[in-house]
Each structure stands twice: as C-alpha cells, then as structure tokens.
Amino acid sequence: xxxxxxxxxxxxxxxxxxxxxxxxxxxxxxxxxxxxxxxxxxxxxxxxxxxxxxxxxxxxxxxxxxxxxxxxxxxxxxxxxxxxxxxxxxxxxxxxxxxxxxxxxxxxxxxxxxxxxxxxxxxxxxxxxxxxxxxxxxxxxxxxxxxxxxxxxxxxxxxxxxxxxxxxxxxxxxxxxxxxxxxxx
Amino acid sequence: xxxxxxxxxxxxxxxxxxxxxxxxxxxxxxxxxxxxxxxxxxxxxxxxxxxxxxxxxxxxxxxxxxxxxxxxxxxxxxxx
Numbered sequence: 001x002x003x004x005x006x007x008x009x010x011x012x013x014x015x016x017x018x019x020x021x022x023x024x025x026x027x028x029x030x031x032x033x034x035x036x037x038x039x040x041x042x043x044x045x046x047x048x049x050x051x052x053x054x055x056x057x058x059x060x061x062x063x064x065x066x067x068x069x070x071x072x073x074x075x076x077x078x079x080x081x082x083x084x085x086x087x088x089x090x091x092x093x094x095x096x097x098x099x100x101x102x103x104x105x106x107x108x109x110x111x112x113x114x115x116x117x118x119x120x121x122x123x124x125x126x127x128x129x130x131x132x133x134x135x136x137x138x139x140x141x142x143x144x145x146x147x148x149x150x151x152x153x154x155x156x157x158x159x160x161x162x163x164x165x166x167x168x169x170x171x172x173x174x175x176x177x178x179x180x181x182x183x184x185x
Numbered sequence: 186x187x188x189x190x191x192x193x194x195x196x197x198x199x200x201x202x203x204x205x206x207x208x209x210x211x212x213x214x215x216x217x218x219x220x221x222x223x224x225x226x227x228x229x230x231x232x233x234x235x236x237x238x239x240x241x242x243x244x245x246x247x248x249x250x251x252x253x254x255x256x257x258x259x260x261x262x263x264x265x
Contacts, residue, residue, distance in 0.1 A: 030250070033200045033217065042202045042248050117196065117252045176199055176217035 002070050009065035009072060010143055012058045014150070017138050019055030020102075021157040024131050026051055028164040033175035049109070056106055059099065091140030094133050101130035131161060187259045189231050190242050192219060196253035203245040203254060210238055233259065 026048040035041050063079055066072040078085045080100065083093035108115055108123040139145045139154055167173060174180070190203075190210070199217030210232050211219040221232035234242045234256065246254045 035205075040205045041200065042206055042244065045202065045248050045250065113247075113252065175201070179216050 005065050005069040006071055009062055009069055012061040012065060013138065013142065014144070014153070016055050016058035016062055017134055018153070018157065019051055019058060020131060020134060021161055023048060023052040023055050024127060024161055025164045027127065028168045031168065032173055052106070052109070056102055059102060063099065088141050091137055095137035095141060098130050098134040098137055101126045101133070105130065128165075187233050187235070188239065188242070188256045189225075189259050190234050190245070191231050191255045191257050193253045193255070194230070196251045198251050198253070200250050202248050202250065206241045206245045206248075207234075207238060210234065210242075 026044065029036060030041075030044050030048050033041065036044055039047070063074065066074045067076075067079070072087075074085075078092065078096060080096065082096035082100070083089050085092035085096075104123050105127050108120050112120045135154060135158065138150070142150065144150045171177065171181075190207075192203075197218060199213070199219070201213060201217055201219075204211045204213045204219050210222060212222050214220050221229040223232070225231060225233050239256075242256055246256055
C-alpha cells in the first residue's frame with residue numbers, strides 16, 4: 001500500500017504538470033480568439049476550463065497521496081505554507097507556492113461572474129507565474145526530476161509553453177490583429 | 186416573455202464566441218465584433234432572442250471572455 005501511495009504520489013504530480021502545460025497553452029490559444037482546427041471558440045473555452053480543473057484534481061491527488069505516504073509525510077502546514085518542509089524545503093516550497101496560486105486562479109475562475117472582469121484577470125495572470133514555479137518544483141523536488149525521461153518531458157513542455165508565450169507576444173497574435181491594424185483590403 | 190441580448194460595447198472585444206453560439210442572431214463585422222443580423226427597432230446592438238435561441242444565448246452570456254453580454258427582459262429598455 002505504501003509503495004502504491006508513493007508511486008501514485010509521484011506520477012500524479014507528473015500528470016498534473018503535463019495537464020497544466022496543456023491548460024496554459026489552451027488558455028493562450030483561447031486568448032488569440034482563433035478556433036483550433038474544427039473546434040469552435042466556445043468549445044476551446046470549455047476545453048481550457050476542463051483541462052485546468054482536471055489538472056487541479058491530479059494536483060490534489062498528488063498532495064493527498066504524499067500526505068498519506070509514510071515516507072513523504074507531508075503535513076497540512078506544508079501544503080499551504082511554503083518553505084517549511086523537512087526535505088528540500090526550497091524545492092518543496094515551490095510546489096506549495098504553485099498550489100496556492102492554483103487555488104487562487106481556480107477559485108477566481110469559477111467566481112468570474114461575481115468578481116468582475118478586472119479582479120478575475122489580475123488573478124488569472126498568476127498562471128504565468130504558477131507554471132514555471134511548478135516546473136521548478138518538479139525538477140528540483142521530484143525523485144524522477146533529473147532522470148532522463150523527465151528531463152526530456154520537461155524540456156518538451158518548456159519549448160511548447162515558451163513557443164505559445166512567444167506567439168502571444170507577437171504582433172499578429174489576435175485573430176483580428178490584421179483588420180484592427182487597418183489591414184482590410 | 187422575449188429577452189434582449191445586451192452587448193456592453195465598453196467591454197466587448199469581438200472574440201467571436203457569441204457569434205458562433207448564435208449564428209441566426211449575430212454576425213461578425215470586419216473587425217470581429219458582433220452585430221445583430223436583423224435590426225430590432227432600427228437597433229443592431231440589442232437583438233431580441235427567440236425562445237429557441239435562449240439556451241444558446243445563456244451560454245454566450247456565461248462564456249463571453251469579457252463578460253460583455255447580459256440578457257435583459259424586453260420591457261426594461263437597455264441603455265445603449
């Protein structure tokens with residue numbers, strides 16, 4: 001049972017990270033206003049939301065498994081307050097920071113209509129901080145963090161998210177960019 | 186009771202979700218912004234929503250990335 005919790009705790013963390021990478025990329029894709037292949041824009045929005053929530057579910061699995069595991073012995077304080085852990089406190093603390101940011105982003109995302117656009121957007125931007133912090137936690141704290149397969153996975157995720165962010169910052173990012181720059185013909 | 190889809194132009198950024206959800210009600214202009222296919226009382230900003238479209242209109246209000254849409258009863262004339 002203990003080995004199972006340990007293995008599950010590690011793998012759910014990896015799954016969560018991959019899903020968060022997809023969620024960030026989908027969020028950027030949404031923001032461009034473009035449909036993806038045959039998927040309409042409203043479906044992209046729902047996909048972004050659902051992948052993000054799924055990533056959060058796996059993050060909760062990751063945390064709960066390592067709280068129950070007799071080797072990791074994560075306690076409630078370490079889950080919410082960063083940098084106090086017994087083992088690699090800095091790298092574990094990054095995970096805690098990322099989790100706190102996820103909680104803020106998810107809660108404000110679900111309450112968007114009540115909070116209003118301005119507060120929602122300000123908090124939602126924290127996602128851009130959350131993702132690299134989570135990646136740092138995975139590499140620095142993970143038992144597999146520096147093993148070859150994980151480094152390849154991390155590099156691939158970094159390249160994909162990095163490319164999406166670079167595209168986000170480019171002049172023709174918006175679907176309507178050309179028209180709004182006066183490029184109607 | 187007919188409801189009216191009010192578009193708040195101070196918020197709308199023309200992302201196109203509402204025009205996809207309500208293809209029989211809205212079209213996109215050249216800059217991506219929604220416009221009512223048919224004018225209601227000479228107004229192309231506040232289209233009336235038929236009962237068949239009400240579900241899609243609610244979805245549009247819910248999913249609008251800029252929170253620019255609201256459904257208002259026809260009696261209470263929306264400010265323009």
